[in-house]
Amino acid sequence: MTTVTIKDVAREAKVSVASVSRALNGSGGVTAETERRIREVAARLRYVPHSAARSLITRRTHTIGALLPDLYGEFFSELIRGIDQAARARGLHLLVSSSHDGVEDAAAALQAMRGRVDGMLILSSRADLPFLQANLPESLPTVLLNSAVRSPHYSVLNIDNEAGARAMVRHLVDCGLHDIAFIGGPEGNFDAQQREHGYRSAMAELAPDGLAQVIPGDFTEEAGYRAGRQLLAQARRPQAVFAGNDMMAIGCLYALKEAGLDIPREMAVTGFDDIPVTRYVSPPLTTVRVRIVDLGRSALERLAALLDASDQTPVSADTLGCEIVVRDSCGARGLPPAATT
Amino acid sequence: MTTVTIKDVAREAKVSVASVSRALNGSGGVTAETERRIREVAARLRYVPHSAARSLITRRTHTIGALLPDLYGEFFSELIRGIDQAARARGLHLLVSSSHDGVEDAAAALQAMRGRVDGMLILSSRADLPFLQANLPESLPTVLLNSAVRSPHYSVLNIDNEAGARAMVRHLVDCGLHDIAFIGGPEGNFDAQQREHGYRSAMAELAPDGLAQVIPGDFTEEAGYRAGRQLLAQARRPQAVFAGNDMMAIGCLYALKEAGLDIPREMAVTGFDDIPVTRYVSPPLTTVRVRIVDLGRSALERLAALLDASDQTPVSADTLGCEIVVRDSCGARGLPPAATT
């Protein structure tokens, strides 16, 4: 079954290839009758345009690339879901490259995507400005997710980590808890840094008398578990522990419960992200809701806008708000949540 | 910054485009000296071959497509991780299309990938034989994941759901539990069907006196929660509930604990898949381990093999074994797990 080309359709429909192209692309300049005939033939022959040939001349691939770090858990799936939904709605394809740890790994992935995509979506702690300048053609429309870089060349879309973290601290303080520990994220991770910063500044402001403590972590359940063990071993335990993300909160929660602590009475535990499973741990996790699907979706839509208006569209730098969702793990069920500021 | 083509490199290196092509592709026929010079020029000019032009003539895209259903949670991320890792190792790109619910949705996604990929990886309950025949060119190498179709045209790679489910029932029976309920998966989902079938046949064989009961579900935590509520409302409660996947087990576990049941003493709860979070719910979940990353990886490797030996490689139909991992939610901590058969 040899592949059928535009010529075959043209011959069969007794027109030129130009007309076939025009008819199928709806670029006008063909009678309704001829168009109908051409479409009929194309369908009968099961003609599908050769996309490589098309993009060779169009210089458009209708594909966008997503460069993602080695993401764990539901954050990843939710993000991809959002991106994919929006991409499908716009008729764009999604070329993903995830799970690269090293810088050179990411660079290679980026290189490999060159020329295959019309634009890039990048979520990577490794992607600082020098990295991007070295590995990304300036002309390639790009949207950065959760990135610290501020450049007129790239649009960025961030989570309002700092406000979220501040709101969580405020909420815990409102619950009467002043000794609050924080479990940090991976070194160099922008979200982690911002969340930690929000935590620190809010502590200084709202609980200056409280015991502030930052325990290192890396966003995995395992790290949360270790952090929980460490807290248990301490002479003076905090009244609450605020994990940099939900996965760690879950790991930590488990460590504490394993040791027989009554959560939240003996220690409150909260997280960040609001991944679906937070509803189903016990006690259900109070956390900072990030609309992950929306994050992916609007990142893609931003990119699509850049693609459409290929002339100099102003790059944007926006921040997605987040809000406290109060469940049981903080012991404040029923109290109104703190305002998000 | 106009894009630099092979001609620019040729001119600069004072050779023909043919030599540039040969040098850069290592196809031989160039002096070591010329090759060095060409490479040097190419690097200096930051030349990157236009992939569309290349695949136009090569008829290879070095891209494989992954068609996935609307997957939830960690199963999804683990699977993609496995696929992506293997793809990267082979220098293949990954075009994903996830989260399509309807048949026509999936068909559209498949259509859109035509011509953009060298092969397909398909995991979808909608992809039965007629669907594939209608939407997939026969010549396109394809690997089906967790699929019921048996066809000489497609390789399939399945999980040994039935054996896993049987082993779990056996394990519960070994724990002295005979009244075992099962929470089913989505209608038409092959894994779900096989797991349920394994459960039913094992019950008939190993616990003919026990109370068997199947509660409908759809693989979401929410469904597990509802199932748990339903069990609580029953006059006669089972001694154990075996959920068709971990997400539902977690939801169910939560419903039972919310009602104050002591798990596993009053009711054992087990799952299927062994997603990472199972370790961190309380009590930790006894479940059937499926090496999801390996599933993705070997699916891709199978596909890659099909691609390499483009002549008639025999299609394969393999099954990935799975094993019981005993944690606390079944009350048998310490007992040896049942053999996987």
Next chain:
DNA sequence: AACTTCCATGAAAACGTTTACGTTCCGCCC
């Protein structure tokens, strides 16, 4: 009736590669 306008259509160039096929040149053997 002659001229203009407009529209449907076709011919052909262009996109950036790879590769089959020539050509040149060098060294070797008889």
Next chain:
DNA sequence: GGGCGGAACGTAAACGTTTTCATGGAAGTT
């Protein structure tokens, strides 16, 4: 020394589209 083989390299065709431009004819205007 002439023929020959092979290696290095160049020329040009081919891949399947889109798009510009030319062409013809029908319709409209004077």
